[in-house]
Amino acid sequence: MTEQTGVESMDRGTVNANPLTAAALMIIVKTLLAALPEFAARADGGLPDFGNAPRIFIANHTSHVDTLTLWACLPAYLRAQTRPVAALDYWGATRLRRHIALRGLRAVLIDRSGHTPKTHVLKPAQDALRAGSSLILFPEGTRGSNDRLGPFKAGLYHLAQQMPNVSIIPVYLSNTRRSLPKGGWLPVPLICTARFGKPFTLKPGEDKERFLARARDTVTALGSRD
């Protein structure tokens, strides 16, 4: 099992989920982490119909359980068409993780190691969007070590620029860092929530810095609204 096989499997394009793996993951995540979704713009917290067009869910990243939690928070119709963008160095590292990522989450694995040229790191994600999938993306690129969001990487801007019709949905994940902080290896059972904000898109003429700062602010605002 080398990095090469990971790269091959993501180049194959659409990966079929194994329904058993997905169902087992769902049960485990719900039991340990509850994964409760809520929508910030509605008093009852219920999620609106986000429609069928491809979109990018962006969220704060502090824990290895973030991907699973946000995935499990999505309503079933969205989960079926959404692929998390996940780091090959973590999710491809063991047979179990690889199975969960590819067959359970249908993740798009990206190579952060530096072997892939910077401009091509997000290429598989772009292909997935083009093929009609939605994405889960952590624009900080890596896990933060406190509740303050780190700066967003340029990848989100490039995706938005190449596909300006794709709307971006900000999400704030709570409690995941307490469940599995950096260095922890067993998640503590905690009720984790994903608070969804209103979709937004790249404004015409908006430059990279301004767009990334705006995206980061919307996620931060979701976290501080309590």
Place this chain on the structure above:
Amino acid sequence: MHLFPQTPHFAIMAWLFAGLVLLLTLASGVGYALNRRHGAQRSAVVDNLNARIRAWWWMVGILGLAFAFGQDVTLALFAVASFFSLREFISLTPTRPGDHAALVAAFYVMLPAQYLLIASHWYGLFVILIPVYGFLLLPLLSAIGKDTQSFLERAAKIQWAVMITVYCLSYAPALLMLKIPSDPGGDALLLFFLIFVVQVSDVLQYVFGKMFGKTLIAPTLSPSKTVEGFIGGALSATVLGTCLWWATPFRPWQAGLIAGIIVVMGFCGGLVLSAVKRSLGAKDWGSMIEGHGGALDRLDSVVFSAPVFFHLVRFFWT
């Protein structure tokens, strides 16, 4: 362990559950009638009442199944209840990354160990595992996390969470390990008696409170506990408990006295856990059980009454 053993105790249990089904059918009928009467202007109180009744059907069904399958399944059910209660408690408790090892130990070591000790009828270790060894081990694990900020508060909160949601709650199924000479095999009925009296008292306090409640007992702790609700609910639950004396090793006056103690302890549990909840800035412990809130909202009275009931029975009847 036989499934559906043909013992006199099992027959009594079956009749008691049949009675519960009858009560719930009545309650559902009343809920349906209230809903029709209110018709267009839907009332939040009636909606909540019906949600609570629906949840009761589930809870009685699950408890009935567990009782039918015997000690091990009942223990597993309470272990799951402890798990969800502890998850609710810790979710509201501000812990820090340095507490990770202590929390892992609480969930994956303390909780299963406590219930395995009951399953193996090891009374001596069951009573001290969490108050002594957990008390020493958990803060040690937090200390290894090398974070001194609010250390004592964090250690105290984690210990409190485990004491309430695992230790105190486990006293309810621990009744199954008591051997009562005058009534061998009646242990499951004792557990039924405890749960029935506690929960009926909660329900009746709620009903009396909604109908006659005027004077708040502790407005800063709970906006729903009233003097009228408490007196009406506590007295009627004690009477109902007394009426169940024939299913227990107790004489009628003893059943009444013990039911009264259970009811008062249950009320104290509701009050104390309400104060804890509020100090953590929450209204409900969670949202698992429709209409009721979290698992701990339903179990707050059990956790206070179970240890007292257990030790009363153990001291005077074994």
